[in-house]
Amino acid sequence: MGKWLSRIHRGNLFVGRRLLCSADGSQTKARTDEDGVAAAAIQILGKTYPRDAMTNVTPTIAELVGRNLHLAPHNPVNIIKQRVVHHIHKTYTNRTGNALYAHFDNVPPVVSTEQNFSSLLISPNHPARSKKDNYYINNEVMLRAHTSAHQRDFIQMGFDHFLVTGDVYRRDEIDRSHYPVFHQMEGVRLFTRDKLFENCSDKTVGLFEEEGSDMATESRDKQAMHTLEAVKMMELNLKETVVKLVKDLFGRETEYRWNPCYFPFTHPSFELEVKFKGEWMEMLGSGIMRQDILVNGGAHDKIGWAFGLGLDRLAMLLFDIPDIRLFWSKDARFITQFESVGIDPSTDVSFRPYSKYPPCYKDVSFWLPSQGDGEGFNGNDFCDVVRSVAGDLVERVEEKDRFCHPQTDRTSLCYHITYRSMDRTITNREINTLHNTIKALSAEKLGVEIR
Numbered sequence: 363m364g365k366w367l368s369r370i371h372r373g374n375l376f377v378g379r380r381l382l383c384s385a386d387g388s389q390t391k392a393r394t395d396e397d398g399v400a401a402a403a404i405q406i407l408g409k410t411y412p413r414d415a416m417t418n419v420t421p422t423i424a425e426l427v428g429r430n431l432h433l434a435p436h437n438p439v440n441i442i443k444q445r446v447v448h449h450i451h452k453t454y455t456n457r458t459g460n461a462l463y464a465h466f467d468n469v470p471p472v473v474s475t476e477q478n479f480s481s482l483l484i485s486p487n488h489p490a491r492s493k494k495d496n497y498y499i500n501n502e503v504m505l506r507a508h509t510s511a512h513q514r515d516f517i518q519m520g521f522d523h524f525l526v527t528g529d530v531y532r533r534d535e536i537d538r539s540h541y542p543v544f545h546q547m548e549g550v551r552l553f554t555r556d557k558l559f560e561n562c563s564d565k566t567v568g569l570f571e572e573e574g575s576d577m578a579t580e581s582r583d584k585q586a587m588h589t590l591e592a593v594k595m596m597e598l599n600l601k602e603t604v605v606k607l608v609k610d611l612f613g614r615e616t617e618y619r620w621n622p623c624y625f626p627f628t629h630p631s632f633e634l635e636v637k638f639k640g641e642w643m644e645m646l647g648s649g650i651m652r653q654d655i656l657v658n659g660g661a662h663d664k665i666g667w668a669f670g671l672g673l674d675r676l677a678m679l680l681f682d683i684p685d686i687r688l689f690w691s692k693d694a695r696f697i698t699q700f701e702s703v704g705i706d707p708s709t710d711v712s713f714r715p716y717s718k719y720p721p722c723y724k725d726v727s728f729w730l731p732s733q734g735d736g737e738g739f740n741g742n743d744f745c746d747v748v749r750s751v752a753g754d755l756v757e758r759v760e761e762k763d764r765f766c767h768p769q770t771d772r773t774s775l776c777y778h779i780t781y782r783s784m785d786r787t788i789t790n791r792e793i794n795t796l797h798n799t800i801k802a803l804s805a806e807k808l809g810v811e812i813r
């Protein structure tokens with residue numbers, strides 16, 4: 363279970379300690395000043411917010427807002443998002459064959475504390491609200507700590523099936539699997555009585571207990587107002603939805619287990635762990651939504667389940683990415699490894715850690731052999747020549763420029779080659795020798811004319 367919610371889980375046990383910690387106001391102030399947060403106002407996504415005693419978003423975090431890795435081309439977080447959405451869209455369609463679930467992935471991460479907490483029935487003095495664990499912009503607005511912050515709002519807009527993907531922010535340690543910014547996908551599905559029991563011949567079974575009846579009490583298995591039949595159907599549907607997804611992403615042989623857990627906004631609640639490379643990894647939290655959330659969203663006559671999925675962890679598992687920080691890397695050597703990865707699992711790659719040794723860049727330009735457009739020439743042939751000469755010292759070959767001479771009708775190509783060793787610093791002299799050999803061999807084997 364994630365740290366943030368394990369605190370919710372342990373509830374009162376932590377309240378005492380939490381209060382002692384945050385009572386040290388001077389310490390909080392000193393840290394804030396060190397981080398250099400502007401005194402009077404704070405800017406997030408181009409908007410200015412007044413600072414107050416709750417403000418604890420640092421410039422470092424503020425800079426990460428808007429990076430939107432879940433929207434960035436080729437970022438594994440984006441790839442995994444697309445795979446999940448693709449699975450859900452192809453598996454669940456409506457009467458007319460269109461996707462059942464709506465998907466929202468551009469809801470800004472600045473939310474009110476009402477959305478992040480109160481809309482989910484998290485009480486005003488609940489430890490989950492602690493300044494120690496959350497990024498507050500001020501007393502009223504914060505960077506969302508989970509995508510659940512949007513559940514009530516989308517229900518209110520009339521959506522009965524939806525996914526919400528976004529960046530979420532939590533004050534936490536930074537290590538291989540923890541970063542203060544990560545990405546979640548929320549899944550919500552509401553059912554009417556008729557939809558949930560459509561294959562059930564008993565027309566008397568319903569979603570809700572009669573008020574005041576013996577069964578209208580909360581138990582380990584259900585909320586007071588729900589019937590046990592409805593909750594069990596919902597639990598089956600939720601678990602089936604999630605397990606189908608996991609098997610589609612990780613393969614049919616994937617080992618998984620459900621653990622009971624606690625969230626203030628679901629009951630009963632379940633957490634899913636998946637075994638990957640011999641270790642259990644928590645992937646999501648889920649449960650039957652607290653009925654008050656549906657009531658507040660105007661869907662009092664329905665019942666709902668919800669899940670919240672950690673996209674970064676999914677991507678780490680799927681692509682063998684050893685460190686969550688890599689997703690944020692601006693080094694082209696990270697992102698280029700995922701350029702050919704698409705929705706299809708057959709395009710999967712395993713991440714290759716790269717060295718810190720410096721690159722050496724060289725260009726080569728040549729006229730293509732045939733008259734006209736040089737149709738007989740194939741870029742892959744050129745890459746083979748490059749590889750045959752420079753082997754593992756080649757990191758990347760890119761077509762940089764192509765043009766057709768208006769008078770001679772000949773086509774010219776320019777390639778940009780990145781050379782780098784994984785284990786030593788290469789010299790310009792040694793690369794010049796290789797590069798010249800590549801030029802000579804290209805002329806000889808491919809019939810190009812070096813310019």
Ligand code: FA5
Nearest residue numbers: 364367508510540544644645646647648668669670672
């Ligand atoms: C939640 O955030 C709940 N909102 C999930 C939920 C939604 C429950 C709907 C019920 C109904 P939790 O804190 O456990 O729960 O986070 C959910 C998932 O996010 C985790 O299972 C994990 O995959 C991922 N996650 C949590 N913390 C981190 C972190 N620091 N780094 C990377 N991934 C994380």
Ligand code: MG
Nearest residue numbers: 363364367647
């Ligand atoms: Mg958890």
